[in-house]
Amino acid sequence: MAASQVNGAVAELLKLLGVKRLYPVQEEAVRAGVTRGESLVVSAPTASGKTLVALMAIVSALEGGGGRAFYAAPLRSIALEKYRSFRVLERLGFSVRVSVGDLERGLPGADVVITTYEKLDSSIRNDPGILGGLRVVVVDEVHYVADPKRGPLLEGLLARLLSLGERPQIVALSATIPNAGELAEWLGAKLVSSTWRPVPLREGVLDSGEIVYADGSRRPVERPTGKPYVDLVADLAGEGGHALVFAQSRRRAIQMAKQASKARSMLYYDEAKAREWARRIASSGAPAPIREELAELVSRGVAFHHAGLGNELRSLVEDAFRDGALAAIYATPTLAAGVNLPARRVVVAEYLRYEHGFRRPISVAEYKQLAGRAGRPGLDEYGEAVIVPQGRDSPEDILDRYVRGEPEPVESKLSGLRGLRHVILGLIASGVASTREAILGVASRTLYARQRGKRLLGPLVSSALSQLAGWGLVEQGPGGYRATAVGLEASRYYVDPETVKIFTDSLEEVEGEPSDAQLLYIIAASPDMPRVSVTRREAEELLDELLDRAPEVYDLIDYVGWDESSAVKETLILLDWIEEVPEDRIVSKYDVWPGDLYSLTDTGRWLARALSAVAEAMGHPGVAGRLRVLGSRIRHGVKQELLELLSIPGIGRVRARRLYNAGYRSLADLASAEPSRLLAVPGIGASTVASILEFLGRREEAEEVRRRSGRGRGLAAFLD
Numbered sequence: 001m002a003a004s005q006v007n008g009a010v011a012e013l014l015k016l017l018g019v020k021r022l023y024p025v026q027e028e029a030v031r032a033g034v035t036r037g038e039s040l041v042v043s044a045p046t047a048s049g050k051t052l053v054a055l056m057a058i059v060s061a062l063e064g065g066g067g068r069a070f071y072a073a074p075l076r077s078i079a080l081e082k083y084r085s086f087r088v089l090e091r092l093g094f095s096v097r098v099s100v101g102d103l104e105r106g107l108p109g110a111d112v113v114i115t116t117y118e119k120l121d122s123s124i125r126n127d128p129g130i131l132g133g134l135r136v137v138v139v140d141e142v143h144y145v146a147d148p149k150r151g152p153l154l155e156g157l158l159a160r161l162l163s164l165g166e167r168p169q170i171v172a173l174s175a176t177i178p179n180a181g182e183l184a185e186w187l188g189a190k191l192v193s194s195t196w197r198p199v200p201l202r203e204g205v206l207d208s209g210e211i212v213y214a215d216g217s218r219r220p221v222e223r224p225t226g227k228p229y230v231d232l233v234a235d236l237a238g239e240g241g242h243a244l245v246f247a248q249s250r251r252r253a254i255q256m257a258k259q260a261s262k263a264r265s266m267l268y269y270d271e272a273k274a275r276e277w278a279r280r281i282a283s284s285g286a287p288a289p290i291r292e293e294l295a296e297l298v299s300r301g302v303a304f305h306h307a308g309l310g311n312e313l314r315s316l317v318e319d320a321f322r323d324g325a326l327a328a329i330y331a332t333p334t335l336a337a338g339v340n341l342p343a344r345r346v347v348v349a350e351y352l353r354y355e356h357g358f359r360r361p362i363s364v365a366e367y368k369q370l371a372g373r374a375g376r377p378g379l380d381e382y383g384e385a386v387i388v389p390q391g392r393d394s395p396e397d398i399l400d401r402y403v404r405g406e407p408e409p410v411e412s413k414l415s416g417l418r419g420l421r422h423v424i425l426g427l428i429a430s431g432v433a434s435t436r437e438a439i440l441g442v443a444s445r446t447l448y449a450r451q452r453g454k455r456l457l458g459p460l461v462s463s464a465l466s467q468l469a470g471w472g473l474v475e476q477g478p479g480g481y482r483a484t485a486v487g488l489e490a491s492r493y494y495v496d497p498e499t500v501k502i503f504t505d506s507l508e509e510v511e512g513e514p515s516d517a518q519l520l521y522i523i524a525a526s527p528d529m530p531r532v533s534v535t536r537r538e539a540e541e542l543l544d545e546l547l548d549r550a551p552e553v554y555d556l557i558d559y560v561g562w563d564e565s566s567a568v569k570e571t572l573i574l575l576d577w578i579e580e581v582p583e584d585r586i587v588s589k590y591d592v593w594p595g596d597l598y599s600l601t602d603t604g605r606w607l608a609r610a611l612s613a614v615a616e617a618m619g620h621p622g623v624a625g626r627l628r629v630l631g632s633r634i635r636h637g638v639k640q641e642l643l644e645l646l647s648i649p650g651i652g653r654v655r656a657r658r659l660y661n662a663g664y665r666s667l668a669d670l671a672s673a674e675p676s677r678l679l680a681v682p683g684i685g686a687s688t689v690a691s692i693l694e695f696l697g698r699r700e701e702a703e704e705v706r707r708r709s710g711r712g713r714g715l716a717a718f719l720d
Helices: 008-017 024-032 050-062 076-092 117-126 142-146 151-162 180-187 228-234 250-261 271-282 288-299 311-322 364-371 395-403 417-429 436-443 447-452 454-470 485-492 497-509 516-525 536-549 551-556 562-578 583-590 594-618 621-636 653-661 667-671 675-679 686-695 699-709 714-718
Strands: 040-043 068-073 096-100 103-105 112-116 134-139 169-174 190-193 201-207 210-213 218-220 243-246 302-305 328-331 345-348 352-355 358-361 383-387 474-477 480-483
Touching: 008 050, 008 076, 024 040, 024 050, 024 190, 040 050, 040 180, 050 068, 050 076, 050 134, 050 169, 068 076, 068 117, 076 096, 076 112, 096 117, 112 117, 117 151, 117 417, 117 485, 134 151, 142 151, 142 169, 151 417, 151 436, 151 447, 169 180, 180 190, 180 447, 201 395, 228 243, 228 250, 228 345, 243 250, 250 288, 250 302, 250 328, 271 288, 271 311, 288 302, 288 311, 288 583, 302 311, 311 328, 311 594, 345 364, 364 383, 364 395, 383 395, 417 436, 417 454, 417 480, 417 485, 417 497, 436 454, 436 480, 447 454, 454 474, 480 485, 485 497, 485 594, 497 516, 497 551, 497 594, 516 551, 516 562, 516 594, 516 621, 536 551, 536 562, 562 583, 562 594, 562 621, 583 594, 594 621, 675 686, 675 699, 686 699
Parallel strands: 040 169, 040 190, 068 112, 068 134, 096 112, 134 169, 201 383, 243 328, 243 345, 302 328, 345 383
Antiparallel strands: 096 103, 201 210, 210 218, 352 358, 474 480
């Protein structure tokens, strides 16, 4: 279908994007009514054009003016990437906003909001009025409904939308899945299904120095190193190709990258660009050992990539790859679930993963997600995915399972009470449903009800309501259920109901006011907190350290299993963080990564703030106040004495400590400080001094500092 065959705002959109002809999946979506308000489930491979389908739905729904559109993704990284591409809508007169976690960019009340599943669900809970003007909801990666963590909340969110009197248009995007038709029926949508890719994909298995393809054809691969995960990258050098190599653990991804770096002369990459990107990584804000190791590898044309690196380093690695500075990235599967980063070849170097002490094969669906990254539109005639056999697995068995195999059907994960409790508390707290019958009415719209039958819902809903009532989150009256003050705060802050139970039970165990260490352990032990790995030997050492530093925490530990050991480790990490231990030392001491530390501190800060509100509602103002302070300390990583100085924009934990040690311990101390004396404080430059003065209302002095700093004579410029 030519772009000229569509009208109105969609035609303007296609013109702005330079689209002259629609891809097959886009053409089918138009025929199915995506521009006429029809709900769709679009099941198609990576890079087949699903994002443009979403954009067409949004501009069509909002073309007449009024109303709002939401685009929900499973991951923050995907939401931020879409925000950059969706900014094109501003040229059509639509305002665009991204809302992920605490990050908000764009106008409040924007026409189009890009967000995550959790943030959209939370927004609706706290402001049900936004449903009134909701025209279209785009759900990216809807197959995440089968994810154990995010699936229940996504399913509950969609069931709520399906229960509305006037439903918005729902456009659900997914990778190719066998039961896409079932999802379409569940959502009351039409199915648009396609296997077309802009770059054809060839899939094969490495067998004794040859790639064996599904059709029986073979291609030889030289084996200069004898390491398949290196040789399959070196094999691309002659055709100027780059690769993504997937391992199943961070340790293996790093080991593989180090081995590949030794074969740099055999790899294809731009050496000058590699050196430049290595310099950028070396000068980043990441801990020195990590950035130096990564920079060294990048200078040799390879890199590793996993969630523990943190946002800054991951972005630098991704941009270096796009720039041609890397022959290969050795990554964990999180890369395939995040940003769009296609490569000439994808190598699945491992397909067995340790889970709960056992090695298990990854799913066919996960393999297809990895393989889908192969092939760069406009650059490659075809993409290639190659699996490296493990153990005694035969190439033919691997071809049958992964290459010829169908991805597993998407199945509801709402059967567990944890997800159902979360959903039901949101329904009651937001006033959507107050009776068991009304709650069952929404629950009957879930995928679980469709797949397992509605009769199973009754006992599950009753159990969830019983637990919520027993934990003091809801109470039953003549008109049905209502959220208690504690339940309202739990729903408002989007915490797991079980986190509130752990908090209330722990407060009963503590004699008097809990210590900071005890509060940190309660936070670390909650189901909302991410988990860090702990070895058996490390667990014993951590318990000994906890006994030395905060023996009162033992009052809260009944049994020491893996979860409790992880919570102890996280407690000690957070204690060090708020005592201003440098990030490099924390990362080294506890064998964690910057991304792990960020995840712990970000989640810990949120939980401290949430539990502060819960404590207030429970009638514990002292504990609430302590948690508020603790949340600020976790946010900034400082002792309490620095919090006042940190109210100044641009002053972080390091500069605040330097000012404090120089005698500037409060805003009052800074209010009368001489600029020349502030400039004499190590690490406090002219721009920082100007920011301090401006914050304190001393604007003329701030301008003078900026003017004099332009002379290039350092401190001497202020001593004329």
